[in-house]
Amino acid sequence: MSANATVPDATGGPTFAEIFGPVFWGFCVSLILGGVSALQGYLYFTRYNDKFLVRAVAAMMLVLDFTSMALICQSMYYYMLPHFGSFAPLGAVTSELNVECLISAVITFTSQMYFVYQLYMVKSAGMTAAVMKALIIVFGMVGLSGAIGCVAMMFMYPHSIFTNRNHVFAVLAGIAKGFGAAADIIATIAMCMFLKSADTGIKRTSSMLKALMHLVINRGILVTAAQILLLITFFATAGHLYWLAVHINTTKLYVNTFFGMLNARTSLQERYATGHMSLSGETTAYSQRLVAAAIPASPKTAAHEKFGELDTQNYAMGAIRVTTSSTVADI
Incomplete structure (x- = not known):
């Protein structure tokens, strides 16, 4: 994003509302998704008594999501209220937003590795299964590394994130989101393949497997679409903050789909x-x-x-x- 893209001039540059409008509406959506996360977490911890590891991961996801929401609220306050009408705050990224980006990377990686855990529990044999699990881990780790690199660049060069975007930061962001989307795509395909191979032709078993496949596919579509949309807005609309509006909601989608998969057991139990x-x-x-x-x-x-x-x-x-x-x- 160039400096001229965020500072209005006499020739008709973008206004304050045009720059911060998308971020404001994205923030409103994130508040709604944060409420859904709280409800999903409440339903999970009051209905299920899973293994300690699963409950610990779920608790961590919930705590990180609430922390992320608090940091986003503080950042939105800083950018939009104390200096209302001024573009000066865009000169540097806040420390709160830096930490939120790190939390987002951890949530994304945890969600992807939980899929690996599910695939591992299947204990499916064959080279294809092993390769897919390895690819998810590798792509997830590369995406996490790229995200950590982005956070490091944000701390080192806070004045080169929104305006005069740092080239290394842009490359690392592309790596993080690109490999993250690839890991989600492979995880979705792998689980659907394994569920499909388990179909015995018996009506009730087939119906259950189809229901599971729908859950997996819907989760994969949501998070992959969010990652791809973030990539597009980050590079194609560099003169605006559309990408930031997508970013603050991507974390919420990972948390909601994580708990959505866990809480789906209730409806499946009632049905089958x-x-x-x-x-x-x-x-x-x-x-x-x-x-x-x-x-x-x-x-x-x-x-x-x-x-x-x-x-x-x-x-x-x-x-x-x-x-x-x-x-x-x-x-």
């Missing part, structure tokens, strides 16, 4: 938990691992693993039980 499904065959056992990985179940006690009994006191909302000749899986 009527009765027990007695299936057989190795393919069905593989299907169970895929479904359990995509939507993790509440932990079982040793007695449950031994006798295969379902105790509703130890399950937050009950579970869908799929029984084969050799395996009992609580979904």
Whole structure:
């Protein structure tokens, strides 16, 4: 973004409203998404009793999201209120916004690695599965590295972010968002492939797998579209702050889709938990691992693993039980 792009002149440069208008409306949307995150988090922690690691990651995501929201509020106050009508604040990026960018990178990376964890729980064999998991990790780490590099440049050259954009900062931002989008695309394709391969042709199992695929695809479309839109606005509209409006909402989308996947178990349980499904065959056992990985179940006690009994006191909302000749899986 050039200096002339943010400072109005006599020839009819952009006004204060034209520069900050998109950021203001993006901020309004982020407040709504922040409220949705709070609701999603409340529903998750009051309904489910997952493994400690999953609950710890969920708690971290929620805390980081609230912290990000507070930092965005402070930054919007600084840019729009104390110096209303002046473009002087755009001369430097605030420390709060720098920290928010780092939090955004951590949330994005955590969400992507949680998909790797789900794929790992599937324990699918074959070179394709291994390559896809490796690509998600590599692309996610490259994207995180690019984002950390962006934050470092923002701290080192705060006066070359909004105006007279630093070239290295622009390159690192492109790497962060480009590889982030690539990791999300691969994660979505990988999970859909594994779920598709588990289809046994039995109506109830197929319906459940299709529902899971819809969740995965919708999540992938949302976050990938946000990353691509951020890339486009960052490079194609350098004379405005459209990219900043998209950026402050991308983090919220990752948090909301993360909790949305976890909380989707309630509707799936209500839809498919009527009765027990007695299936057989190795393919069905593989299907169970895929479904359990995509939507993790509440932990079982040793007695449950031994006798295969379902105790509703130890399950937050009950579970869908799929029984084969050799395996009992609580979904």
